[in-house]
Amino acid sequence: MNTLLSFEKKAYHIVVMDSESMDYGKIMDEMVNASSKGFRKFTIHVISKTKSPLYLEKLRSLIQNNIAYTITIRHHNYSEEEVKKLLNGLKNIPHKVFEK
Amino acid sequence: MMSNHHGKEFLGFLATGPALNMPEELWLWLGAPKPKVDGEGKPIEAPYGMRKVEAKLLEAGFRVAIVDPDHLHKHLDSMRILMLGHHDYFAYGPPSSEWWMITGKEPINRVSFRKLMESPAVKKAKEKGVKIIAGGPGAWQWLWELEYWRKWGVDLVVEGEVERVIVDIVEKALNNEPLPDYIYVGPQDSPSIEEIPVIKGASVNGLVEIMRGCPRGCRFCPVTLRSLRFIPLEKIREEILVNLRAGIKGVLLHSEDVFLYYAEGVKPNPKAIMKLHKLARELVGEEGAIGWSHLTLSTVKYAEEKYGLVSKLMDEIILTDKQRFIGVQVGVETGSPRLAKLIMPGKAAPYPPEKWPEIVVDAFRIMHENNIIPAATIILGVPGEKPEDVVKTAELLDELKHYRSLIVPMFFVPMGAMKNLDWFRRNNVKAEHIEVMLKTLYHSTFWAEEIMSKYYLHGAKMAPLRIMLKLFIRYVKHRVNKLKPELEKLLRH
Numbered sequence: 001m002n003t004l005l006s007f008e009k010k011a012y013h014i015v016v017m018d019s020e021s022m023d024y025g026k027i028m029d030e031m032v033n034a035s036s037k038g039f040r041k042f043t044i045h046v047i048s049k050t051k052s053p054l055y056l057e058k059l060r061s062l063i064q065n066n067i068a069y070t071i072t073i074r075h076h077n078y079s080e081e082e083v084k085k086l087l088n089g090l091k092n093i094p095h096k097v098f099e100k
Numbered sequence: 101m102m103s104n105h106h107g108k109e110f111l112g113f114l115a116t117g118p119a120l121n122m123p124e125e126l127w128l129w130l131g132a133p134k135p136k137v138d139g140e141g142k143p144i145e146a147p148y149g150m151r152k153v154e155a156k157l158l159e160a161g162f163r164v165a166i167v168d169p170d171h172l173h174k175h176l177d178s179m180r181i182l183m184l185g186h187h188d189y190f191a192y193g194p195p196s197s198e199w200w201m202i203t204g205k206e207p208i209n210r211v212s213f214r215k216l217m218e219s220p221a222v223k224k225a226k227e228k229g230v231k232i233i234a235g236g237p238g239a240w241q242w243l244w245e246l247e248y249w250r251k252w253g254v255d256l257v258v259e260g261e262v263e264r265v266i267v268d269i270v271e272k273a274l275n276n277e278p279l280p281d282y283i284y285v286g287p288q289d290s291p292s293i294e295e296i297p298v299i300k301g302a303s304v305n306g307l308v309e310i311m312r313g314c315p316r317g318c319r320f321c322p323v324t325l326r327s328l329r330f331i332p333l334e335k336i337r338e339e340i341l342v343n344l345r346a347g348i349k350g351v352l353l354h355s356e357d358v359f360l361y362y363a364e365g366v367k368p369n370p371k372a373i374m375k376l377h378k379l380a381r382e383l384v385g386e387e388g389a390i391g392w393s394h395l396t397l398s399t400v401k402y403a404e405e406k407y408g409l410v411s412k413l414m415d416e417i418i419l420t421d422k423q424r425f426i427g428v429q430v431g432v433e434t435g436s437p438r439l440a441k442l443i444m445p446g447k448a449a450p451y452p453p454e455k456w457p458e459i460v461v462d463a464f465r466i467m468h469e470n471n472i473i474p475a476a477t478i479i480l481g482v483p484g485e486k487p488e489d490v491v492k493t494a495e496l497l498d499e500l501k502h503y504r505s506l507i508v509p510m511f512f513v514p515m516g517a518m519k520n521l522d523w524f525r526r527n528n529v530k531a532e533h534i535e536v537m538l539k540t541l542y543h544s545t546f547w548a549e550e551i552m553s554k555y556y557l558h559g560a561k562m563a564p565l566r567i568m569l570k571l572f573i574r575y576v577k578h579r580v581n582k583l584k585p586e587l588e589k590l591l592r593h
Contacts, residue, residue: 003272003277003278005265005268005269005272005280005283006268007264007265007268007289008280040286040288041286041288041289043280051250052250052281053242053246053249053250053254053281053282054246054247054250056243056246056281056282057246060243060244061520063243063282063284064243064514064519064520065520066284066286067286067287067325067516067517067519068286068287069284069286070260070283070284070285070286070288070289071282071283071284071286072280072282072283072284073280073281073282073283074278074280074281075281
């Protein structure tokens with residue numbers, strides 16, 4: 001996680017295993033929940049078979065509904081190795097994983 | 101597209117429309133002529149937001165330069181990151197989207213941007229591994245153009261104020277570290293006054309920011325989401341001097357409401373405003389022009405009625421033998437107190453929103469009497485708008501017809517706290533909207549000729565531009581008169 005931008009190191013991280021049935025409203029709920037613990041910055045990691053940046057279509061309304069938080073969105077390829085690497089890197093960082 | 105719009109920034113509105121009844125090159129010359137550049141293609145005047153990013157990166161020790169898009173090819177050998185800034189990349193903002201909707205033609209700002217991204221210089225840069233980072237006020241539009249984003253290989257889109265994050269982003273990009281796809285910089289990461297750098301090169305038409313953010317909280321406006329900060333006089337002085345040294349003859353004071361400089365809440369601080377303008381006049385001299393970007397109509401009324409501030413400023417500082425007027429953008433938005441209360445409850449303050457139409461008329465009168473020429477906007481199709489609200493706007497326009505001004509209707513574009521709501525579309529246009537659009541057209545074309553001849557474009561140097569614009573206005577009038585019977589039929593039904 002050395003590659004994170006400085007402000008992302010203070011962020012709450014949300015990992016999303018992207019799928020057709022993923023409810024992105026849950027991510028907003030999680031952000032509101034984390035903000036009650038003092039978080040104002042969020043990094044959303046999307047693990048998706050859909051290539052970058054096309055996967056952002058599903059996150060558009062989440063981005064549009066936000067005016068309060070700093071949000072960073074990162075794309076990761078859909079592979080077991082990539083997922084392991086990401087979750088390993090987030091071990092000591094506050095985060096939540098959404099699988100579906 | 102980079103331009104100083106002949107030194108008349110309001111001509112920039114033409115660059116948001118498609119070329120109408122004339123070749124694209126001529127339209128661009130009218131609204132956005134090519135900027136003056138040095139041998140390397142660096143413009144003498146550059147957009148202010150880009151100048152801020154440039155200054156931040158220069159202070160951090162990077163080699164950075166603003167280059168006119170036509171000269172990018174000169175820098176292919178040294179370029180590592182191509183940073184894009186745009187107010188309206190894809191013509192989704194107001195009034196581009198409205199031009200597009202009415203004429204059915206792609207606005208020229210969108211056409212020009214696409215040409216740039218598909219130019220050999222940008223393609224070559226991408227092939228060489230140059231990273232592309234897009235930002236600026238129009239950054240949000242990329243979320244609706246994901247195919248172009250992919251096709252052109254944009255690496256990162258950043259939305260919001262970037263002073264606090266840009267150095268970090270550029271370092272990572274130069275180190276070839278993975279960048280996020282999208283960053284929205286929230287209000288808690290807005291830069292402090294100390295973090296906002298002084299520009300190092302001249303800005304378009306001498307624009308200098310005097311404050312950031314706005315306390316009024318209008319729901320359709322993105323600026324109001326930012327925290328309110330006042331730029332100290334010392335920094336303003338430095339930036340005016342940067343512009344004067346580059347040969348710019350005046351200063352354009354930029355704020356969402358110039359009269360709120362160091363205000364307490366929404367009540368103007370006359371001492372601070374006088375001091376700011378005295379400084380500006382002292383620096384630009386009697387020969388130079390002082391300009392304003394925006395004012396709020398309630399502040400105009402309050403400042404004049406409570407302190408006589410508008411006439412004092414105009415008589416004692418702004419008007420000279422050389423400067424005979426000042427232009428400014430203002431927001432009327434609606435003539436309906438009900439709608440005003442709903443979408444912009446703070447815009448009328450310190451008066452109640454119920455008095456909004458009266459405030460607008462009083463402010464227009466005050467401006468007319470003091471040689472202030474407003475370019476005003478009206479928003480049509482705001483979610484929650486009812487036909488009776490639009491009728492009230494039409495009635496207000498009747499009351500404004502005696503006052504020298506330009507009034508432009510704009511269709512609602514979801515931004516600010518309303519950015520999650522739906523766009524106003526062509527099939528939502530009702531007879532009441534057409535009536536308002538026609539009234540604004542008659543109003544603006546009536547006053548435009550006088551404004552151009554006596555104020556805005558007077559003198560021999562401006563004659564070709566004035567003649568072209570007059571011909572264009574006559575063409576628009578002619579077209580509308582031809583369509584009038586059909587429109588009137590539509591209004592009756």
